[in-house]
Amino acid sequence: MNIKDVSLRSGLPAKTIRYYEDIGLINPLRSANGYRSFRESDLHKLSFLARARSLGFSIEDCRRLLALYEDRSRASADVKALAQAQLEDIARKISELQAMQATLSDLVTACSGDARPDCPILKGLERGTTCCG
Amino acid sequence: MNIKDVSLRSGLPAKTIRYYEDIGLINPLRSANGYRSFRESDLHKLSFLARARSLGFSIEDCRRLLALYEDRSRASADVKALAQAQLEDIARKISELQAMQATLSDLVTACSGDARPDCPILKGLERGTTCCG
DNA sequence: CTTGACCTTCCCATGAGCGGAAGGCCTAAA
DNA sequence: TTTAGGCCTTCCGCTCATGGGAAGGTCAAG
Known part of the structure; x- marks a missing residue:
């Protein structure tokens, strides 16, 4: 998926998605042409982020929530x-x-x-x- | 009055008071040594600003309110x-x-x-x- | 081959200030 | 007289979560 696709599917603007990569919340692959190449798992994370942000969690809260989200053994x-x-x-x-x-x-x-x-x-x-x- | 005095009396940090001068909300005089010299009317405006900001008015709202505050013939x-x-x-x-x-x-x-x-x-x-x- | 929709990075702007550096001024005490 | 310290000045950069736009690369369709 290119950035426009994940933008439409997650509801986040492309600018915001790039920013989230900048600050290390997501880590999409790159195609040979340099385009970001998003996996389903990236899309899941972005949807998760969109939802958490809409509930008022700060970016740093989101970072912690994502870590917990990814840790299958967390309490x-x-x-x-x-x-x-x-x-x-x-x-x-x-x-x-x-x-x-x-x-x-x-x-x-x-x-x-x-x-x-x-x-x-x-x-x-x-x-x-x-x-x- | 120097900036510290109006800061204590208005409850606004000195930094904020300088900022309000920068953006043209107040216009204190200057002493010979370059220090800002605040009149009672400046103090009144700053107290007004502090109160309006604490009630959630934006800076631009405050600018309009100040104009109305100063206009003795406004409705x-x-x-x-x-x-x-x-x-x-x-x-x-x-x-x-x-x-x-x-x-x-x-x-x-x-x-x-x-x-x-x-x-x-x-x-x-x-x-x-x-x-x- | 061109058009137009994508994509990239880069830089600047927001609101409403805060923090700190570098340096000038003023007063009191030693 | 010197020194200490407290106050003042301007300037520069930082915040947070993006948004806007420029300059330029890529791709698919006509």
């Missing part, structure tokens, strides 16, 4: 630990965003949103307090 | 529109994260997390489907 607990850390990360991000949402939503509600210059949003932004403490 | 509706766009952005990010959370949480629940190699998380990641469609 499922190892994988679970990574996934749980990722879940905690997601939960933390959600609460941060919810705190922003609450603050900003209060400001928007307080603003009449008409043609007059008086604006509680700017007044609220003027105050030195932050949403996170 | 509050202009500010409200920006803030509402930001709220929508936050809401979108929250739902994306919640979708990730749901998918990953299912996978984690399905995984025994013991010493055996069988792992539903990796199997779930292997599948080509993504969390967002």
Whole structure:
């Protein structure tokens, strides 16, 4: 398979696939003409990567997950630990965003949103307090 | 005021303050020795920026907000529109994260997390489907 | 033989800064 | 007076995960 094929089948842009090779996540063969020649196993890895990235795992997380994916004797607990850390990360991000949402939503509600210059949003932004403490 | 003072009072690192000058968000005076000399109005703007950034506004959003902040005749509706766009952005990010959370949480629940190699998380990641469609 | 779709590498850009080097300035203490 | 140290300046490179585009090689079809 050439890069366009794996791009279409994995859903990852060709640029991204080349980048993943650069940083050592995959290691496709090369044809005589210098083109990358992807095996089914490369495609599997790329699909795996696309999915893990879409779930918010960082590239370094993905590197670890791939290592576990390839290690047929690893304990499922190892994988679970990574996934749980990722879940905690997601939960933390959600609460941060919810705190922003609450603050900003209060400001928007307080603003009449008409043609007059008086604006509680700017007044609220003027105050030195932050949403996170 | 020198940069350290405004840094302490605004809560922004000195590096960030210099960066904000670079990109034209603030425009402090200079002393004879070349040091930046901040007025109270600069400090106000920096505090405003710190607060807006902590609420997730991008630098370009902040540029627009600052322009509105400085324009004493602007309509509050202009500010409200920006803030509402930001709220929508936050809401979108929250739902994306919640979708990730749901998918990953299912996978984690399905995984025994013991010493055996069988792992539903990796199997779930292997599948080509993504969390967002 | 040419066209057009591929492929390659290389370099530059993003956002929003951080880290550090090299060097100037200022104040206080020895 | 010198020295120490703390502050300030600019400049350069780094981050992360790509994206854009140039310059050039390859391949299949018409």
